[in-house]
Amino acid sequence: MRYEDPWYDALASGWGESGSLSTPVVEVPTARREREDGAVAAAQVYLEVQRSAAFQEVRGRYRRFVVPATVGFFLWYVGYVVTATTAPDFMARPVAGAVNVALLAGLGQFLSTFLLTWAYARHARLRRDRAALEVRWDTQELTREARGGGGAW
Known part of the structure; x- marks a missing residue:
C-alpha cells in the first residue's frame, strides 16, 4: 500500500x-x-x-538593555509591595491633602511602566532594528540559496 x-x-x-x-x-x-x-x-x-558576529551583536545589545531594565523594574515593584506591607505608617503619611506616599508610589508604578516601554522602543529603534533587519535579510537570502535558489517573494 x-x-x-x-x-x-x-x-x-x-x-x-x-x-x-x-x-x-x-x-x-x-x-x-x-x-x-x-x-x-x-x-x-x-x-x-x-x-555569526552580527547576530551575537544584536542579541548582546538586547540583553544589555533588557536584563538591567527587568531587574530594576522588578526591584522597584517588590520594593513597593514590601514597603506597603511592612511599613503601613510610612505609606499612609500624607504628602499633600489626601495624597499619601502609597498613592504616589502606586502612580509611580504606572509611570515607570510607560517610561520603560518608551525607553525599550527607543532603544530597539536606535540600536537594534537596523542591525536585526540586516541579519534577517541575509538569513532569508542564505535560506533561499540553500533551498535551491530563486523563487519570488
Missing part, C-alpha cells in the same frame, strides 16, 4: 510496529525528500547565522 499524503511522516508510536499484517509500506515521495533536504539546509543556515 502506498501512502501519497505529503504531510504523513511516519506511523504513530506503537501503531503497526509489532509486525502486524496491516502495517502499510510507506514510500516518501520525491518532492517530500527534496523539501526535507531544503529544510535541513535551511536549518544549517539558521545555525550559521546564530553563530
Whole structure:
C-alpha cells in the first residue's frame, strides 16, 4: 500500500510496529525528500547565522538593555509591595491633602511602566532594528540559496 499524503511522516508510536499484517509500506515521495533536504539546509543556515558576529551583536545589545531594565523594574515593584506591607505608617503619611506616599508610589508604578516601554522602543529603534533587519535579510537570502535558489517573494 502506498501512502501519497505529503504531510504523513511516519506511523504513530506503537501503531503497526509489532509486525502486524496491516502495517502499510510507506514510500516518501520525491518532492517530500527534496523539501526535507531544503529544510535541513535551511536549518544549517539558521545555525550559521546564530553563530555569526552580527547576530551575537544584536542579541548582546538586547540583553544589555533588557536584563538591567527587568531587574530594576522588578526591584522597584517588590520594593513597593514590601514597603506597603511592612511599613503601613510610612505609606499612609500624607504628602499633600489626601495624597499619601502609597498613592504616589502606586502612580509611580504606572509611570515607570510607560517610561520603560518608551525607553525599550527607543532603544530597539536606535540600536537594534537596523542591525536585526540586516541579519534577517541575509538569513532569508542564505535560506533561499540553500533551498535551491530563486523563487519570488
